[in-house]
Amino acid sequence: MGDSIQISQNLICQIIDDNDKSKKKPKKTKPKVPRESQKSQKKVPQKQQLPDESKAQKETPSAGWPLQPPFFMPVVPPSTNPELEAIRSVLKESEAVLEKMQKHEENMLKQVTQRSKELHEKEFKLPQQKSIVCQSEREACSACYKEHTKDSLKCANLVRSYQDCVRKAKNLGKLL
Template sequence: MTFSGRQEVYPGETAVMGEPFSIQISSNLLKQLAGDEDKSKRKTKKPKPKVQQSKVHHKQASDGLEPHQGTTSAGWPLQPPFFLPVSPPPPQVTNAEADAIRTVLQESERIMERLQKQEETMVQEVTQKAKELHDKEFKIPYQKPLPCLVEKDSCLDCYKEHVKDPLKCAEFAKMYADCARKVRQQMSS
């Protein structure tokens, strides 16, 4: 893969306007960058600080890279190869930190259990109080028995027994009518 373009100027450097450059990236370099972490832990070689004004060809046999071709002018240092940053491994948790986390977790679990028990008792208390209030509010007050209930029941029973001959129940009907008249007179006086 080859990239071409104009070279950027870094602080403290001078550049020649319009000087072309090219970068070649080999498949071996891509495999090394994407592959083994052991190889990425190696220290990279720093380029030599001396710069020549003529064309310079660098070959790094240990990296397996294709040669880098480019022209440099006086005062321009060679740029080091570009490597993708390797993400650092997650920080190791020490035993003291792990123990502290475990104790806090256990304490939280104990508190949660205590709160659940407290919630259960409160639910039982509220349910009991709600039942008591419901019973008090919707309790049917004591009612007086209906007057002449016995006379009414005996009259109805007679009519059920003598469906074809209702005249036999005339006496029960008269007793019920007399009882109802007495109750009406008591209420009006």
């Protein structure tokens, strides 16, 4: 139990360097930096990085969205399962029935709205205004009575003509 294994720092660095070289990493786009800041970065001397620092820098997120690997859906070959085929055929039939029902519903809706408009027009139509029968004779009588308030017998001829007009209208069915 007293045996122990010691790993040197150089061995760890070699392992890290080998892993970095063997893996191909996608090329990352560099964020656009104004020219002035690029010049200032060139003037600043860069210090040599230790392996631990390079690993820490790679783990920090870069500016912008990280690149995602493409997502591929596997192509599923058509199945020969009879149960699955039966389910698919029933599904297609039910979709066809659904489309027919929707068309039928649209037609019924059109018919109902058309019939409701017709009924509305019939029920709520304003009745034809009846013309007032013997209007001129009536106005003549009322004018005569206003003119001759004390002697109303002077309007007898106008009253008789108004009565005759009303009798004729009753006989013709114009008055109810």
